[in-house]
Structures are given as C-alpha cells and as structure tokens.
Amino acid sequence: MAVTLSEKAAKHVASYMAKRGKGIGLRLGVRTSGCSGVAYKLEFADAAEPDDVEFESHGVKILIDAKSLPYLDGTELDYAREGLSEGFKFNNPNVKDACGCGESFSV
Amino acid sequence: MELLQIAEPGQSAAPHQHKLAVGIDLGTTNSLVATVRSGLSVVISDELGRPLLPSVVRYLQDDVPAKVGYEAKDAQALDPRNTISSVKRFMGRGLKDIAHRESMPYDFEDSAGMVRVRTVAGSKSPVEVSAEILKTLRERAEASLGGQLVGAVITVPAYFDDAQRQATKDAAKLAGLSVLRLLNEPTAAAIAYGLDNAAEGVYAVYDLGGGTFDISILNLSRGVFEVMSTGGDSALGGDDFDQRIFCWILEAAKLQPLSAEDAHVLLTCAREAKEYLTQHGVAPIRARLNSGEIVDLKLTTEVFTEITRTLVTKTIQPVKKALRDAGLTVDDVKGVVMVGGATRMPQIQRAVGEFFKQEPLNNLDPDKVVALGAAAQANLLAGNRAAGDEWLLLDVIPLSLGLETMGGLVERIIPRNSTIPVARAQEFTTFRDGQTAIAIHVVQGERELVSDCRSLARFELRGIPPMVAGAARIRVTFQVDADGLLSVSARDSTSGAEASVTVKPSYGLSDDEIANMLKDSLAHTKDDAQRRALKEAQVEAQRLIEAVRSALKNDADLLVAEQQSAIETAIAKLQAAMLGEERRDITLAMDAVEVATRDFAARRMDKSIRRAFAGKTVDEIGVISESEDNKHMGEHA
Numbered sequence: 001m002a003v004t005l006s007e008k009a010a011k012h013v014a015s016y017m018a019k020r021g022k023g024i025g026l027r028l029g030v031r032t033s034g035c036s037g038v039a040y041k042l043e044f045a046d047a048a049e050p051d052d053v054e055f056e057s058h059g060v061k062i063l064i065d066a067k068s069l070p071y072l073d074g075t076e077l078d079y080a081r082e083g084l085s086e087g088f089k090f091n092n093p094n095v096k097d098a099c100g101c102g103e104s105f106s107v
Numbered sequence: 108m109e110l111l112q113i114a115e116p117g118q119s120a121a122p123h124q125h126k127l128a129v130g131i132d133l134g135t136t137n138s139l140v141a142t143v144r145s146g147l148s149v150v151i152s153d154e155l156g157r158p159l160l161p162s163v164v165r166y167l168q169d170d171v172p173a174k175v176g177y178e179a180k181d182a183q184a185l186d187p188r189n190t191i192s193s194v195k196r197f198m199g200r201g202l203k204d205i206a207h208r209e210s211m212p213y214d215f216e217d218s219a220g221m222v223r224v225r226t227v228a229g230s231k232s233p234v235e236v237s238a239e240i241l242k243t244l245r246e247r248a249e250a251s252l253g254g255q256l257v258g259a260v261i262t263v264p265a266y267f268d269d270a271q272r273q274a275t276k277d278a279a280k281l282a283g284l285s286v287l288r289l290l291n292e293p294t295a296a297a298i299a300y301g302l303d304n305a306a307e308g309v310y311a312v313y314d315l316g317g318g319t320f321d322i323s324i325l326n327l328s329r330g331v332f333e334v335m336s337t338g339g340d341s342a343l344g345g346d347d348f349d350q351r352i353f354c355w356i357l358e359a360a361k362l363q364p365l366s367a368e369d370a371h372v373l374l375t376c377a378r379e380a381k382e383y384l385t386q387h388g389v390a391p392i393r394a395r396l397n398s399g400e401i402v403d404l405k406l407t408t409e410v411f412t413e414i415t416r417t418l419v420t421k422t423i424q425p426v427k428k429a430l431r432d433a434g435l436t437v438d439d440v441k442g443v444v445m446v447g448g449a450t451r452m453p454q455i456q457r458a459v460g461e462f463f464k465q466e467p468l469n470n471l472d473p474d475k476v477v478a479l480g481a482a483a484q485a486n487l488l489a490g491n492r493a494a495g496d497e498w499l500l501l502d503v504i505p506l507s508l509g510l511e512t513m514g515g516l517v518e519r520i521i522p523r524n525s526t527i528p529v530a531r532a533q534e535f536t537t538f539r540d541g542q543t544a545i546a547i548h549v550v551q552g553e554r555e556l557v558s559d560c561r562s563l564a565r566f567e568l569r570g571i572p573p574m575v576a577g578a579a580r581i582r583v584t585f586q587v588d589a590d591g592l593l594s595v596s597a598r599d600s601t602s603g604a605e606a607s608v609t610v611k612p613s614y615g616l617s618d619d620e621i622a623n624m625l626k627d628s629l630a631h632t633k634d635d636a637q638r639r640a641l642k643e644a645q646v647e648a649q650r651l652i653e654a655v656r657s658a659l660k661n662d663a664d665l666l667v668a669e670q671q672s673a674i675e676t677a678i679a680k681l682q683a684a685m686l687g688e689e690r691r692d693i694t695l696a697m698d699a700v701e702v703a704t705r706d707f708a709a710r711r712m713d714k715s716i717r718r719a720f721a722g723k724t725v726d727e728i729g730v731i732s733e734s735e736d737n738k739h740m741g742e743h744a
Contacts, residue, residue, distance in 0.1 A: 013113070016113060016145045016147060019146070020146050026113065027116065041114075042112070042114060044113055044114070044116055044146070046116050082110060085250070087111050087112050087144070087145075088111045088113065089110055090111070
C-alpha cells in the first residue's frame, strides 16, 4: 500500500510549506459528498491523528486517515498546468467513474 | 478536470464550493489580477504568460467587442481618438476637473457628473472604459480558476474621493464583478508584506509608477491601517526617467530633430537602458535610425544617476510634506514599502533608504505587490480563512454616528468613513441643577437636527449625584467593532454609574438609502447650519434662564426689589425672543439678561468666596478648575 507524490508535486508542496512557515506535511483523504459519491481532501497537516497512516515521498510527509486509505491506495499526486489553470491532480487507479469536474468520484 | 489547491487543515471546500476570489489592481498604466493558490498570493498571467494588462481600451465599430490591453496599446498611435489610456484619471471627474485635456487626443463630452469620450462605438463614460478592463481581468481569472468568482477586492488610490470610489464600484458592477471591498493601494501593499501582522506603528508606502507618484503614511493599530496623510505628483513617474535618457542620447549622439518613428525607437532604447541599469553598471545603447544615423553609446549608472537627480529629489519633497501633514518625523516611521516598477532603480532605492534612514522593503515584485495584497484580502473576505487566522476588516462606516443634545441637535461622535473597528469618547454634562439622569439618544446621519437623522437607540443613565447644571461629567463612548456592531456606553465619572446599549447601525439600510441620506445632507448644508445656530441659541438662552432662576431662588436676599424686577423683565423678553426664528433677537435679549444680572452675579461671587474662605488656609482651597465647554444633555429626549 502506498501513496506517492510526483517530483513536481513534491517540489510545489515543499515550497508552499516553506512559505506557510508551519506544518508537518500534507494530508490527503476522501469524504462522502459531491456529485459522484466521494470527494478528495487536500490540506496542509499541522498534527498527526491517531489513526493516520504515514508515507514519505520526495522528502514530503503524507498523512492519510485509515478510513480513506483504501480509496487512495496507489494514487500519485501530480502537479499540472492546463491552459491558464494550475494545481494538483489525483492520479487514482481506484476510480471507476469521475464527475465532469474531477472533484468527486466513485470506486 | 479540475486542478486542486491545498487547503488549510479542516478547510477543504466541498466539491463545487470553492470560493474563488481575486484582488485587482486597476492601475493608471497597467492592471493586474491576483488570487490565493494553496495559501499563497499569485498574479494570474494571460495565455502568453504576461502578468500585466495595459490599461488601454480601443473601441471599434459598434457591434465589434473593444480591444483591451497590449493589442489596444499597440494601436494607440494608429487610432488615438478611439484608443483610451489612463482612464483612471477621468474616473468620477467632470470635464473641467481634467488637467491638460487640450493635449489629449480624445473627443471629450461634458455630461452630468462625469466626463464622457465620443468614440466610433458611441459615447463612453470612464466607468464603461474601466469596466472593459475589469471584464478582461475577470475572464482571465475565471479561465484560470475554473469557475465563477464570488467577488473581488479592487484597489484605489488612498486619495480617491467618494465619487471616484463609487465610479470604480460601478465599473466593477458593469463588468459582472461583485466588489467585496475597495481597498486603498498603499494598504494593499502593506498587507502583501504582511505588515498587518507586524508591530503596530507608522509605515510609509512609496509608490512610483509609470506616470504617477504617490506617497502614503499609514498607521497600523490593532490590525487596522489608517491613512494618516497622502501626497505625490500626478505627473511624475518612470516615464520621466526614460525621457531624461532620451534627451541624453540626443545630446551625446548630436542628433538632429528626429522623425516621430525615430523618436519612438530611441525612447524604447532609453527605457531598455533604464531597466538594464537596475542590474548592471553600464548599459549599451545601439540603434540604427531611419535617417541612416547610427547611435552607439554607453550609459553608466553614474551618468544616469546624475541626469535624473532632480527627478529623485522631486519625489522626496512630497514625502517630507506628507510626513509634516501627519505631524510626524522620519524617526517615527517603522517601515517603508516600495511599490511601482520605477522603484527598482538603484538611485531611488538609495535615496529612499537615505531619507528614511532604513532599508526599504523591496523583496516583492513592486509591479505586483498591490494586486498580491488585494488577493490576500479578497481570500479572507470570501471566507477562505484558516481556523484561528486573525482576520482584519478594513471597512468604514457609511454614515456618521452621534447623539442628541439639548434642542434636538446632533453631536457627531464618529464621522462617516471612519475605518472600523473604531472607538471615540466625548464628555457631556447636565442641563439642570440637580439633574440625576440623562437620556441618551443614538442617531445616524449627516444632518444637524435629530429629526432629520435616523434614530438607532435610546437609553438612560441614572444615578448621577445631584449637582449644579454643567458640573457632572458623563463620558459617552461609541465603539464600532469589526463586524459593524455599535455599542454606546455612558459613565458618570463621580458616581461611576454606567449604562450601555448595542445596535447594528447599518441594519436595514440599502445602498440607495445611504446614498439618499448623503445627498440630503449636501442639499441642506446651508439651512441646516442656520437651523442649528438658531437651536443652539435657544438652548443657550434656556440654560441662562435656568441659571438665573436658580440663583434668584437661593440668593434673592442680595437684591433690592427694583433690581429683581429688572432681571425678571429681561428674562421675560428673552423668553419671548426664544419663541421667534431670529437668532439675533435671542442673542440680544441674552446680552440684556447678562447686563441686568451683572451686579447680582458679583454679589453672589463675593458671598460664596467669603463663605469658602471662612476658617480655611489658602492651601486647602485648591485650584478652581476651568469650566469646560461640554455639551448639555437633558433628562428626556
């Protein structure tokens, strides 16, 4: 079981964290909502929770709560630029069906 | 697919509920739009990666959309009448307010309230032109952020008046933007540097743009910036430095008068040399002119500094004046923020550093700093704030807040446009001898009489110890918190008795109503002042009568019968005058009462001094406190 960051994503996360000036890593997760069932959570993490599973990728600590992990296992978080827009993108092998916007999905 | 941003812990937005907000620097020469991505302010560039949008709009035929930005700017020489630049200078201005309009290529048209420009696409107001710029920025932001914006913070110069601010808001509305707030440019720059979280104190913002120079002195207190003074020169900027280099080239290369095209080439060379010199000691200037002449020169930093020395000095003069206006000296300034591309020039950095005796803040891009600060503010206002984040609200109260004093007059405590949070206190006193309670009537509006203002709340302060009229000291404090909530408290300083009330002053007032109330006050300024003067005289007269009556009651024995009846007659005449509408009659009758009672007053004084001195040494008597001119408040409003 693993969740990783692409090198580009890790670089962006590291620079955002440095500018933010606090935090121990990046929290990934899912929650039930959205048009296709489950939605991603992408946040800075200031503290670890008891049921967190931790990964490390390109020097960035990733925290995922145990309940979210099955939905995210094997995911690589990438950073992409599309036209004028730029941001993070979940490359998640578990997704069967995503809503048009990609913000929520089902497995 | 949608690209995600990193949220603060616990702040991940539900899908499709990101609150997209932007900050817009609507500049005279260039405009920018910025947003907060993953907790960081960034400027949004166009498809070609250019962050700036030249504030230039070119109108084509009626049914063709106007061109905005670089494309319009490039067409300026080609189509000057329909290509509008520096429209910010026209915002909220009438035709006669516009300086040098004869040297501008536009076909101006006078119109009620604001000047307009006739173009091939019809007559356009500055609001419409600005709206084109804002619309372009909105579309750029929406394409980049992938959704509709909930709102924007738009920056305006600190010296913009209400008409100019309103025009900016109208332009935003026309461009389909909801304005979260207008923010002063220097304040935005200070926020970009995080000074809102810095130590309290005075900060200077030195803004040298392409064609304008602004200096603002800000005071930071409890997380809120207050503009203490502003100054500048609306015809001084980076372009003047280009011009100096241009003249130097002409002289150094001994050129004959140039064609317009050659002049344009050399002016571009001059600008490039200026920019090159920010990083290098020597700039090469090479050009082949249409006339066949070849320019090949080297401009050193020393020469550049020398030929622009007077320009640099010209910026320091307004800085000195702004400090003087704020009643401050250089030593009071805690930090200096540099804004505007022209502040990259080393001689500017040096001159500002020397003047303020400290290194100016310059590690953010001076072209972007205002937009970045506006974006940070927009992000907060849209509600994308991290838990526990201090969030400041730089809002102003739309109408003055005050209270009723004797005679139905309004005493203004907090003037309109005060930034909130704000607290002001004033001392009031009693009107009658032995008055033990005062009625406090809180009102809102710009008019002089209570009946023309809006009543917000009434409450009473009881438990004032009985004293002669005017002796009690009641401190009334008005406090508006960051959410616009007003609390008014009154405290009697002798007994410590207190009472208070809380109201929401803007509650139930629409923008239109506020505008109407303001318009009303302007229309009535003159007769309001006259009515106020009359009322004041009436109150003064009533107070005089009360004072004389109370004296007569206590010390009638000091007077012979004729004296007493003379005083009674004078009072009766004054009472009659008070019923009339002539302020002059009242003051004359008051003078008569004063004359009639002069002797009486002297006798009373002798009597009380004799009483006071009886059996006391001088030390025990103490200092007679000076009477203060406190306003009187009655028992019943």
